[in-house]
Amino acid sequence: MSNDTPSLPDFLKERLQEESPEGRSSLGAVWELLGGADAPATEEADPDAAWDALTEAHPELDATPANGTASGTAPRAKQTEAAPKSRRRQRPARQSRRAHSWRVAMGLAVATLVLAGGLWLWRQPVTITAPPGQQRTAALPDGSTAHLNSGTTLTYRRGFQSWPFVDAARRAVELGGEAFFEVEDGDRPFLIETASAEVAVTGTRFNVRARPGNARPENADRDDARSAAPRSADPAAATEVTLVAGRVEVAARTRPERRVVLSEPGARSQVAGPDASPTPPERAAPKYALAWRNGGFAAQARPLTSVLQDLERRFDATLRLHDSVEETRAPVSLYYPEAPDLETILHDLCTARNLNYRPTSRGFELFAAPAGR
Template sequence: MGRDGSDQEMTTATYTHEDPVVDAALDWFTRLRAGTPDDATLRAFRAWRDGDPRHAREFRALEELWGAPTFAKAATLAGARPAAPARPSRAPWRRRLAFAASLALVLAAIWRSPDAVVAWRADYLTATGERERVTLPDGSTMILNTASAVALDFAKGERAITLLAGEAFFDVRHDADHPFTVTGRFGEVRVEGTAFSVEMKDDRDEIVLERGAVAVRCVGASGQAAALHPGEAVSVTATALSPVRRAAPEHDLAWRNGRIRFDERPLGAVVEDLRRYHKGPIFVLNDAAEGTVVSGNYRLDDIAGALRTLAAATGAEVIELPAGVVILR
């Protein structure tokens, strides 16, 4: 999406999703339902859809959402009524533009809500502070970190997982005939048998390889790819891959055992990680403490205790308020 039309009715629908694949799926979905597409449009859509498995998955997810009863109610209230496959329409072009605008706004609003999307699409999800170990249909093992969610596709020989939120670790059973893929917001990891993690951050996906080998690809326009070897990591943004770098899996993946480990990191960066496991907000109001370099190894089920220890080491004061609010000043 993300296009500005010259008509006022269309400018109200202008919206750009941070994930370029979702953005394109939203755009195609709206265009195909705003009127009767011509043959050239249908050919262009099919070329886009068939050009990448994730394109087809995101578009299929929108089609399923379009038919869900809860979405039908929301779309009707917004003026975009879900219906059977579109028949030839004689509606004036302005009416079709208004339909596209209302449909785009409803879809964008739902797609921007993590709770709505995750709850609807996820096969497995964890709450803040929780972890879950899952044996997958092929015998592989998946561990979900805090506030994480995934959707699975193991039908017809597929071994495909979409990370919807948070972070997950995969210990993949070897099967050369059926590659195992994990798709995040910006990157896709493809393996036959190995152990690695994928973490979805606001502006990038982080992939850390513990053992084996994986191929990582940017799902954006660049299509850049990289191969990882044990102990390596890479970041993937909407447009590019970072240089492959050395990682510390014993630290990066300590969460699997309920720990968080870090060496020589600024307190502010550590607190950013701790927030993922704490149900209330954490504020750092002490600039000197925030920049102080710290090291530690703490339990993830006692974030408040970790903060008290870190505050003492950096000269900050801890204030604990109701509803899990913690202030370091």
């Protein structure tokens, strides 16, 4: 076989030039025995595509050197040639950093919204309600206690605080209905606000009634008082305070300078409206104000309509007055020291007022008794 080996492909001829004469002769013989072979494909590989596929499968390989540049030992030409590949490798890293920054920003935004929402919820007042037919006892943040009669709502700031961990200047509650308070002594005043009055205390026990139609008629203690007009032009806003022990100050809601002091057990005062002056202290029988605390029922010189409203709340029933009933504002007094049933009270009330009652789908209706009964 000649050294030119014309039957060999060019790529083998170049390879044989590096061999000794004996090696070229042997390789040529092997080629002839094989009968020739097609030259391998010489399609140039794409290193960038190969690197992208590799880094996609193994992200940990896509690491930028600590100094941010290619190795200083490589020839400049190779660094220049590798620059596009380096930028290609760095592109996913930059995208990853942008995604991380976006996630951090979103996390901060969500945390801010959660914090703002939590603070808003914290600022919402606490509301405790005793629905009709039920009574409840509320333990207040300072250790005081409020016993709520049926159909009563009590509202106050969470923890008696202006902001988390910041105490408010006073311990204030808003009352709609009737409640008996046992207030713990403290450095901050305890204030009860109703639609018409403010009651300021330190440490004491007392009953507050702020019901619609709560104003007592004039001359209510006289036996001949039948249909006198109520003192208040707005009886729905009347508030009545009865002291059991301690000391309280009672004032009109919008005229705090008009105030009276109750310091004797059994003393009572009424505020007929938000602009009205409180009545001077007067002696009262606490048993009427506190009968509900023991499950009883009482009304002292109250209009018939007000008494029926109290019975509706107490027994969660609907009571209606027929058009035949007159003198609905005439004062009524009742006292039951123990828990009565509704029909017992209605029977006694109708007997005293010459009325009858009949059941309805949701309660009872009162109507005038026939003449000559």
